[in-house]
Amino acid sequence: MTNKRKNLKVKAIYPVSTDEELELLVFYPKIQAGFPSPADDYLAEKLDLNKYLIKNKATTYCVRVEGDSMTGAGIYSGDILIVDRSIHPRENLIVIAILDGELTVKWLKRENGKLYLCPDNNDFSPIHINEESEFQIWGVVIHCIHTFYKSF
Numbered sequence: 001m002t003n004k005r006k007n008l009k010v011k012a013i014y015p016v017s018t019d020e021e022l023e024l025l026v027f028y029p030k031i032q033a034g035f036p037s038p039a040d041d042y043l044a045e046k047l048d049l050n051k052y053l054i055k056n057k058a059t060t061y062c063v064r065v066e067g068d069s070m071t072g073a074g075i076y077s078g079d080i081l082i083v084d085r086s087i088h089p090r091e092n093l094i095v096i097a098i099l100d101g102e103l104t105v106k107w108l109k110r111e112n113g114k115l116y117l118c119p120d121n122n123d124f125s126p127i128h129i130n131e132e133s134e135f136q137i138w139g140v141v142i143h144c145i146h147t148f149y150k151s152f
Contacts, residue, residue, distance in 0.1 A: 053082055059139075060082060060085070061082075065078070065081060068121060069105075069123075069124045070094070070106070070121065072122075073107070074146065075146075080144075080145040083140065083141055085139040087142070092109065093108055093141070094106070094108075095137050095139065095141065096137075097117055097138060098135070099127065099134070099135055100135075101134060103138060105141065106127070108137070114129075114130075115128075116129065117129065
């Protein structure tokens with residue numbers, strides 16, 4: 001049986017640009033994800049997405065992903081990930097890794113002293129990193145931009 005699902009890979013890398021403020025209006029109170037609460041319509045502040053999403057401009061990049069090996073983590077094909085290369089990679093973080101010359105997106109895990117890149121989709125298997133692997137952590141994923149509505 002052939003696995004027709006695509007492994008999640010990096011499709012493109014884009015440097016971030018914070019030359020201009022990118023402000024959106026933020027309404028308070030917070031929106032309830034459980035039971036609805038009475039609406040208090042008022043505007044509290046403006047939110048600059050550059051300041052909210054990007055902490056280290058010189059080391060932050062956006063990557064577009066392709067595939068579905070990380071759907072359990074809420075990362076889908078076509079999503080844009082914000083990646084910070086200055087963050088020290090450690091276990092239980094989602095990382096962009098270079099494995100045998102290809103970029104991929106996975107959880108970084110360690111089990112019984114062995115290092116693994118783990119998908120978040122049961123249709124895929126963890127990848128054991130061994131001495132023969134050409135392996136490097138490129139950056140740590142800090143945000144995922146996922147579009148629910150597409151007008152195009």
